[in-house]
Amino acid sequence: MKNNVYLPQKVEILAVIPQTEIDYTFRLQTSQIRPLSGQFLQVSLPKVGEAPISISDFTEDYLELTIRKVGKLTDVINTLKPGDHLFVRGPYGNGFPVKSFAGKHLIIAAGGTGLAPVKSIISNYYQHPAHLASLNVLAGFKTPDDILFKDEIQLWREKFSVLVTVDKADLTWPGHIGLITKYIPEINLEDQKNTQVIVVGPPLMMKFTCQEFIRRGVKEENIWVSLERKMSCGVGKCGHCKIGESYVCLDGPVFNYTKSLELLD
Known part of the structure; x- marks a missing residue:
């Protein structure tokens, strides 16, 4: 049986690091997610909602999400403490071509x-x-x-x-x-x-x-850019983040600048 790409996994919050009055970094316990720099996760809480959040840092043992209080879901997330849990799925999207930066x-x-x-x-x-x-x-x-x-x-x-x-x-x-x-x-x-x-x-x-x-x-x-869009499914099925023929959740959010010039709403 194929894995359900919409099924999130439950992850424990290890630490909550204040950044500003409305920005907090959440360190999550996970050794199964292996992201690339520039990718994002779909983060959710049952009965509250789901939103795409960029991965701000990661190691082999944990990853970090820096989340701003800007709405219903993020307001609730920012009340959570170490030991509480979030639900995540991903990582999704196209990361930065880090290997091509070597020696540059x-x-x-x-x-x-x-x-x-x-x-x-x-x-x-x-x-x-x-x-x-x-x-x-x-x-x-x-x-x-x-x-x-x-x-x-x-x-x-x-x-x-x-x-x-x-x-x-x-x-x-x-x-x-x-x-x-x-x-x-x-x-x-x-x-x-x-x-x-x-x-x-x-x-x-x-x-x-x-x-x-x-x-x-x-x-x-x-030149490389990362586009902000309200991704929904994360797997190119719902069309919510489609611009022209490109799906930001699949082809982005990282784009070469030459490609980004074609992405006009």
Whole structure:
């Protein structure tokens, strides 16, 4: 008998790590799920609902989901404690082509919660920095209170160039202010052919960030994006996430920039 692809598995919450007032990272006990960076899970609670959640990090023993309180399901999830359980199915979707980044200059530009789907990539290169020629991380948030993964960012700065910027802040903020695009000209892009770029965030942020990298000489085929859609079945059957002839849950959410240009609603 074939496995039921719609049947979730029950997983225990090992830890709940506050990120902001409305963002929490849930560490889940699971050794059976082997995701790729950029994939997502369908997360559910019986009688409450189900939603697609990006996998923010993972090891052989556990995985992490960074969840924002934005509705009925996520409001309930954010009341759970270690020892409670979630139901998950997946992983689903197409991940980032991490193997093709080997030896390259990689730039990751993330806006807001867009940092979550790429956190596992940064964590991997923090453990294995020699796998890349170099890594630049640009992370943009609305305010200092919205910054995710503050402790991890401090660690990343030990090995990579990490720039965090906010849209607005008071005079006590010692860091950068402005959109990510403001700081792209500061990145060394002498070797565009050896450069790969990942851009994840709100649609307008991705649009103008990609355009700025292209203006600086990065080839379109060397840029990767992750599209946000409300995936439902996760297996390309319901059509909820279909754009043209593509199903984001199957063909994405990670797309090469050249392909993403064809995906117009």
